[in-house]
Structures are given as C-alpha cells and as structure tokens.
Amino acid sequence: MPSKTNKEGYLLIDHRNSPGVSADVIRTSGKDAPVVGEGQMLEAAVLTCSHCTAQIIRNPARTRERAYCRGCDHYICDGCEAKRVASGGQCDVFTRKLDRTVEIQHNWLLTGEHNG
C-alpha cells in the first residue's frame, strides 16, 4: 500500500567511538547539518525532495507545515516550496527536468538550436 513512509531513505551518523562534530563547526561552515557530538549516534529517515532530489531530515520539533506538492504527491524541500508557491502552485518534478534536458540535447544535436 502506498504511504509517505515507504519513500523514506536512511541516514546513519555514528560517533559512538569518535569525538563527533560540534555545533560550532557546523555553524561556521554555514551549511545545514545535524550535530552529532561525541559518543552520539544519529539514525534517521530521510525524505527526497521530488523537485530537486535534495535529502531532507525531518525535524520532529518543526511546527511549520511541511512542504508538500499535490502535483506529484510528494514532500518537497523548503527551497522548492518557495519556487512552487511563486509559480502559482506548479509542480516541477525532477524527472520532468530530466526530460526537458534530454529534449534540449536532442534538439541541439538534430538542429543545432538551443530552445531551452
């Protein structure tokens, strides 16, 4: 039976025998990542954004609505949600982007014209 959970991937960060990574290191990098400190282990389900294939770790403390696209019946990341809302709710699923890319390449090979 289809469900949201059978589309979940798996992430393991095991620092049980390691000094781990501190919040300071993550913060100074400017990137968003889970902080798994010394002696800790993170095992989490991850979602794939169907619009860009970025991986999302669900934050159980999140109170905002999780971005979801009815067009592809899939969770999407916040960045793609902003684009979806700005485009009036258009679903731009990743496989369609791939199709467009192939089409552009074929056109270019056949005609030398870039219509993308």
Add this chain to the structure above:
Amino acid sequence: MAKRSFKVSTFTPVAVADTTAMTGAGYLGLQGGSSTQLINLIEVYMGGQAGASSPSIMIVARDSTVAVTPTALSTGNSDAALNPSTAALAAPPASFVTAGTQPQRSATLGLLNLSFNAFGGIVRWVAAPGEEIGILGNTASLGEVSLSAFTGGTPGLTGAHFIYEPF
C-alpha cells in the same frame, strides 16, 4: 541495468568552497558516460580513518563545472559491478578522484551534508527505492555529482564508496 560500487580505499578530503576547483585526490566524482545516460545514486558511505580528531564538512552536490578528462582510477580505488553477471556498458560512467580540469561544486545544488568526524566516525546514507539521486548526461549541472569537503572543518583520512546504478 546493474548496480556498481565506486570505492576509494583511503583519501584525505581537501576542503574547498563552492564554485572553486577541487583538488585532485581530495574528492570523489561520478559523471555520466554519455550525453543522455541516466545514473541513480543509491548509497554513500564514509568511514573515518584519521588518527586524531578531524571534523569534516562532507558535501554531496551537483557540480556546476564538470570535470574534463577524468583520470582513470588507480591502486586502492575501483569501480566494479555488484553482480558477477553484469555486462559491460557501451558508455561506462566516469568515476574519478582527479581530472585534467577539476570539477567545481555547485553553490545551489547541494544534495547531502554528511558532516562527520573522521576520527572513528561512520556515515551511511541510503536512498529509498525510487527516491535515488539522479544524474543525467555528462554536462553541468545534472551530469555530475561529487563528494567533497567544504571549508570550515579539518578533514582527515577517510574511506568512502558510492553505490550507483547506470542505465
């Protein structure tokens, strides 16, 4: 088609900013074997081998500048089919750790942040079936994915592999 494993026994990731040329032998790269080849990236694993604390900001991302003339893998690094019955591909994907012109990580198309401490740390990411990271063709920005270190940490000796499936 058939799943393959691109494994790098040991390397020291070299930290670089986004849209900056990576350093040879300091990253893993996977590029499509033709302009239309589709690849699914299924698993990324890293095991720390450092002898001292080495927080590493490891990023899986699409490359906004793809590698030109990827160099064939050498001792310790390999790309092999998981199933012994796998037939050779007409256009094998390029798995590489260095190239004539090094790739550059996209600033906007980051896919995974697998930060870990290479002093005893382990990271493993696995996609659910149908939810894999797609790589299409061999040009920017959909045609290549890399695993590399971002600035901010002190990357240490690491072993890593990609499990992927070319079509």
